[in-house]
Amino acid sequence: MISKSLRLVVLVSGRGSNLQALIDASVEKKINSKIVAVISNKAEAKALERARKASIPAVTLASKGKPNDVFFSELTTEIKKHKPDLIVLAGFMKIIPSALVDEFAGRMINIHPSLLPNFPGLNAQKQAIEAHAQKTGCTVHVVDHGCDTGPILLQNEIEILKGDTEDSLSKRLLAIEHQTLVAAIKLIEDDKLVLQRT
Ligand code: GRF
Numbered sequence: 001m002i003s004k005s006l007r008l009v010v011l012v013s014g015r016g017s018n019l020q021a022l023i024d025a026s027v028e029k030k031i032n033s034k035i036v037a038v039i040s041n042k043a044e045a046k047a048l049e050r051a052r053k054a055s056i057p058a059v060t061l062a063s064k065g066k067p068n069d070v071f072f073s074e075l076t077t078e079i080k081k082h083k084p085d086l087i088v089l090a091g092f093m094k095i096i097p098s099a100l101v102d103e104f105a106g107r108m109i110n111i112h113p114s115l116l117p118n119f120p121g122l123n124a125q126k127q128a129i130e131a132h133a134q135k136t137g138c139t140v141h142v143v144d145h146g147c148d149t150g151p152i153l154l155q156n157e158i159e160i161l162k163g164d165t166e167d168s169l170s171k172r173l174l175a176i177e178h179q180t181l182v183a184a185i186k187l188i189e190d191d192k193l194v195l196q197r198t
Contacts, residue, residue, distance in 0.1 A: 008087075010039070125170045
C-alpha cells in the first residue's frame, strides 16, 4: 500500500520538539508527508531554527501587540499560500478562532499532553499531578470549536510515578508525544484515521 504524501503546515510557538519528530520521521521516511512550512507567532521560537536547519520555509507572524482578528486573518492568508492538506498544531499557544476552524474544517489536528477529555487547556501535566491521577498520556485530536475538545484520533498513556514532578512527567511524556504524533500522521496517510468535519 502506498501512503499518501500530504502537504503539512506546522504551527508552533516555542521549542518545537514535536516539529523535530516530524522532520526526523520525514527524513527517515517513516512518513511520506512533506512539511511545506512552519509558521510561528513568536520570532524567538526554537522551532523556527529547527525548520531552517531542515531547509523548510520558516515564517514568523507575530501575534504580540496585534488584535486577534488581524493576526488570525494574516495567519489564514499565510497558511493558504502553502496549500496544505493538513495543518498540525505542535505547541501553538493560541486558541484557534471559529473562522479558522471552519476554513480548514477537518484538516487541522493538535497534540495535547493529556488523555483528553481529562486535563484540557494549559499545564496539563501539572493538572494530572495535582489531581493525583495514576496515569496520563497524550492525545492527537481534530481541532474543533472548543479548547482541546475535538474528535480524538490517537492516544497513548504512561504511568505517573511516585515522586514525579511536572518537569519529570513532562519529559517522559514528550517522548510519547513524538511517537504518537508521527503515528497519527502515518495513519492519516494510510486512510486508517479519517478526520471528521465538525
Ligand atoms: C507539547 O507538550 C504539546 O503537547 C503541547 O505543547 C508542547 C509543545 O512542545 N501542545 P514542543 O514545542 O513540540 O517541544
